[in-house]
Amino acid sequence: MTLIDGKQTAADIKKEIAAEVEKMVAQGKRRPHLAAILVGHDGGSETYVASKVKACRECGFESSLLRFEDNITEAELLKAVDDLNNNPEVDGFIVQLPLPRHIDEQRIIEAVNPAKDVDGFHPINVGKLSIGLPGFRSATPAGIIELLRRYHIPTRGKHCVVIGRSNIVGKPVAQLMLHKGDVGDATVTICHSASENLSEIVRQADIIIAAVGRPGFVTADMVKDGATVIDVGTTRVPDATRKSGFRLSGDVDFESVAPKCAYITPVPGGVGPMTICSLMLNTMQAARQRNA
Numbered sequence: 145m146t147l148i149d150g151k152q153t154a155a156d157i158k159k160e161i162a163a164e165v166e167k168m169v170a171q172g173k174r175r176p177h178l179a180a181i182l183v184g185h186d187g188g189s190e191t192y193v194a195s196k197v198k199a200c201r202e203c204g205f206e207s208s209l210l211r212f213e214d215n216i217t218e219a220e221l222l223k224a225v226d227d228l229n230n231n232p233e234v235d236g237f238i239v240q241l242p243l244p245r246h247i248d249e250q251r252i253i254e255a256v257n258p259a260k261d262v263d264g265f266h267p268i269n270v271g272k273l274s275i276g277l278p279g280f281r282s283a284t285p286a287g288i289i290e291l292l293r294r295y296h297i298p299t300r301g302k303h304c305v306v307i308g309r310s311n312i313v314g315k316p317v318a319q320l321m322l323h324k325g326d327v328g329d330a331t332v333t334i335c336h337s338a339s340e341n342l343s344e345i346v347r348q349a350d351i352i353i354a355a356v357g358r359p360g361f362v363t364a365d366m367v368k369d370g371a372t373v374i375d376v377g378t379t380r381v382p383d384a385t386r387k388s389g390f391r392l393s394g395d396v397d398f399e400s401v402a403p404k405c406a407y408i409t410p411v412p413g414g415v416g417p418m419t420i421c422s423l424m425l426n427t428m429q430a431a432r433q434r435n436a
């Protein structure tokens with residue numbers, strides 16, 4: 145069994161990005177600049193945004209964090225998005241989700257200029273991904289593909305079972321695994337909460353991508369010997385032994401599943417660090433396009 149080290153892979157990629165940034169700067173170009181909008185004080189969102197700002201520093205990017213209180217109106221938030229769309233100093237930006245309930249999330253996503261949508265959430269970028277055109281790819285799926293690429297895990301003709309059908313992970317990663325390419329060309333099945341015989345289907349998988357958000361959902365009896373298992377779950381479960389009061393739990397029952405696998409990602413330290421890394425790659429792509 146090989147443990148897929150997302151933390152190390154992400155560190156390697158950030159070093160590669162930082163080297164490219166220094167080259168850009170030496171040529172007199174501006175550093176890539178990522179902005180983030182954070183509304184309210186949700187603990188998870190605070191942590192994610194702080195990690196994104198830290199990753200920007202590691203890559204040599206400029207970053208800006210725009211904070212707003214929970215009571216911001218939708219009109220005010222749309223104005224903040226529009227300002228970033230029109231700010232020539234900003235290459236790309238994200239609006240951290242979830243947003244307060246009085247704000248229509250989809251409306252905000254669709255207000256972002258697709259050319260600055262480094263989260264890849266705008267329907268234009270989702271559509272481009274779906275038909276294999278270049279565009280910004282949602283960060284977690286792109287990170288998973290990069291891990292498979294860097295670990296030289298064969299995908300061509302293999303059966304990939306994705307568990308979960310979210311717009312951010314399940315659907316886009318299934319599309320990417322389906323596309324022709326060095327990583328992809330797989331036979332793809334998507335399972336979800338209404339799937340009958342889910343265990344039976346997952347047992348046929350050469351590659352399992354678990355993105356259901358249910359700790360320990362994938363158990364050893366659902367995994368074929370020699371399978372590759374990618375665990376996207378990052379559910380916070382209470383843990384009194386931790387200073388934070390919680391730990392992250394994956395969708396895979398790691399202890400029982402790992403011994404059966406050819407490759408497996410841990411939680412934490414697997415897909416998570418790659419997600420932020422993909423955001424940095426997307427920002428780099430936005431900056432390259434600005435310089436082109």
Ligand code: GUN
Pocket residue numbers: 238239240241242263283
């Ligand atoms: N909330 C959870 N994941 C994400 C993400 O990838 N991007 C944004 N903007 N918000 C999130």
